[in-house]
Amino acid sequence: MSTKDFDLDGAWRLHPSVAVRPERFGALLYHFGTRRLSFLKTPALLDAVQRLDSSESARAALAGAGVTGGEIPAYQRALAGLAATDMICERAS
Amino acid sequence: MTATLLDEFELGLDAPICLTWELTYACNLACTHCLSSSGRRDPRELSTDECKALIDTFERMQIFYVNIGGGEPTVRSDFWELVDYATAHHVGVKFSTNGIKITPAIAQRLADSDYVDVQISLDGATAEVNDAVRGRGSYATAIRAMENLHAAGMRNFKISVVMTRHNVGQLDAFKAIADRYDAQLRITRLRPAGRGAETWHELHPYPEQQRELYDWLVANGEGVLTGDSFFHLSAYGEALPGLNLCGAGRVVCLVDPVGDVYACPFAIHEQFLAGNVRDAGGFERVWRESELFLDLRSPQTGGACTKCSSYDACRGGCMAAKFFTGLPLDGPDPECVKGHGELPLAAVPAGSTPRPSPDHSRAVPVTIGRRPDRACDTSPL
Numbered sequence: 001m002s003t004k005d006f007d008l009d010g011a012w013r014l015h016p017s018v019a020v021r022p023e024r025f026g027a028l029l030y031h032f033g034t035r036r037l038s039f040l041k042t043p044a045l046l047d048a049v050q051r052l053d054s055s056e057s058a059r060a061a062l063a064g065a066g067v068t069g070g071e072i073p074a075y076q077r078a079l080a081g082l083a084a085t086d087m088i089c090e091r092a093s
Numbered sequence: 094m095t096a097t098l099l100d101e102f103e104l105g106l107d108a109p110i111c112l113t114w115e116l117t118y119a120c121n122l123a124c125t126h127c128l129s130s131s132g133r134r135d136p137r138e139l140s141t142d143e144c145k146a147l148i149d150t151f152e153r154m155q156i157f158y159v160n161i162g163g164g165e166p167t168v169r170s171d172f173w174e175l176v177d178y179a180t181a182h183h184v185g186v187k188f189s190t191n192g193i194k195i196t197p198a199i200a201q202r203l204a205d206s207d208y209v210d211v212q213i214s215l216d217g218a219t220a221e222v223n224d225a226v227r228g229r230g231s232y233a234t235a236i237r238a239m240e241n242l243h244a245a246g247m248r249n250f251k252i253s254v255v256m257t258r259h260n261v262g263q264l265d266a267f268k269a270i271a272d273r274y275d276a277q278l279r280i281t282r283l284r285p286a287g288r289g290a291e292t293w294h295e296l297h298p299y300p301e302q303q304r305e306l307y308d309w310l311v312a313n314g315e316g317v318l319t320g321d322s323f324f325h326l327s328a329y330g331e332a333l334p335g336l337n338l339c340g341a342g343r344v345v346c347l348v349d350p351v352g353d354v355y356a357c358p359f360a361i362h363e364q365f366l367a368g369n370v371r372d373a374g375g376f377e378r379v380w381r382e383s384e385l386f387l388d389l390r391s392p393q394t395g396g397a398c399t400k401c402s403s404y405d406a407c408r409g410g411c412m413a414a415k416f417f418t419g420l421p422l423d424g425p426d427p428e429c430v431k432g433h434g435e436l437p438l439a440a441v442p443a444g445s446t447p448r449p450s451p452d453h454s455r456a457v458p459v460t461i462g463r464r465p466d467r468a469c470d471t472s473p474l
Contacts, residue, residue, distance in 0.1 A: 017207070019157055019183065021108070021155040021157070023101070023106060023107075024101060025097070025098060025101045030158070030185070032157075032183075032185050032207060032208055033207050035158070035185065035187070035210055037111075039098060041097075041098055
């Protein structure tokens with residue numbers, strides 16, 4: 001999924017087969033189905049990912065994690081990467 | 094990969110990202126390059142209950158998956174019980190096998206599980222090349238296991254190849270075998286560890302083959318797994334996919350069949366022994382507090398290599414490869430692509446390299462029907 005295809009206003013969730021391990025730098029994610037490992041490289045990205053389930057949109061999750069304005073494109077890219085590897089998936093809202 | 098994340102990993106994490114767990118030293122084969130000098134079962138092997146307690150620890154530490162090996166792990170009578178226990182406790186399992194126990198029924202069971210991955214060892218794309226290293230009949234055993242897995246509908250299982258001077262030229266043929274069975278190719282570096290310390294000089298790829306291997310890896314990109322084992326080749330130019338750092342004691346480690354914890358799977362030697370899971374505080378304490386691991390997480394000097402323009406790419410190469418070839422740990426890797434390892438290697442006096450320890454090799458090759466002279470010499474099959 002390219003960045004521009006990632007729907008910031010859509011509802012997203014962590015994939016049910018993904019485990020999250022918080023770390024100093026952010027977190028490790030592991031997908032038990034695809035057996036892929038990913039790194040969340042900032043604590044704010046971890047915060048945003050953990051807020052996805054209870055937020056009405058990815059944009060709202062980012063806002064809740066304190067990600068605003070000029071920081072949003074970089075975080076949108078990161079979320080697009082997570083969606084492309086099935087770490088997060090769309091949620092019926 | 095940002096520099097900051099690499100720096101974080103060099104300082105070590107509170108728990109390994111993944112670890113290798115050799116379940117038994119027993120093996121039906123006697124591969125000439127075996128990292129763990131396997132053959133005979135060790136009578137002090139962890140019991141089923143001890144293994145389960147260790148899995149509980151892994152779960153608590155959120156170690157997402159373990160790479161189970163040996164020896165031949167499937168010859169443990171409690172092997173499937175332990176695999177089921179691990180996956181029920183959110184510890185994924187990838188196990189390495191020579192394929193001896195992968196019957197059609199077992200293949201079906203593996204195909205039905207999302208949480209178990211299997212890796213078939215194959216060190217030649219032909220029986221001739223494979224069996225010279227792994228023993229007569231081992232190619233046929235591995236191929237039969239792959240056929241069973243494929244027929245059961247298992248997809249993306251791994252074919253694990255250790256690169257030698259005899260099989261670098263077969264890379265495309267390995268890829269074709271993987272494609273034939275809907276499997277994924279995984280190639281790793283030959284390490285001079287275990288029995289491999291004795292055979293490395295005759296088996297490791299020639300310098301020009303290293304270049305061939307690097308070019309092949311660049312061309313085949315992320316479709317081929319490497320366990321990040323070729324980071325020393327990054328000094329050719331473009332960094333290879335993966336972490337490109339030595340994770341020993343920082344983000345990976347090895348637990349051996351008797352519970353000894355080593356810095357990495359290629360360093361089964363007392364110099365890299367951090368502790369034992371049976372010690373007070375168990376695995377967690379060894380990982381977090383052992384002197385050896387804390388030392389590995391402290392800034393490393395890099396020695397002579399820090400002056401080299403490629404140091405940022407290769408980071409001095411593999412600690413275990415240096416150790417077992419008798420080179421200083423803060424100098425170049427024996428397979429340094431700039432050739433800086435050649436002179437020091439030539440200067441190592443014959444017979445002065447560290448002896449692999451412990452050694453569970455069988456004293457003589459096992460022949461069917463031979464009466465075992467000790468319980469541990471019983472064939473594990």
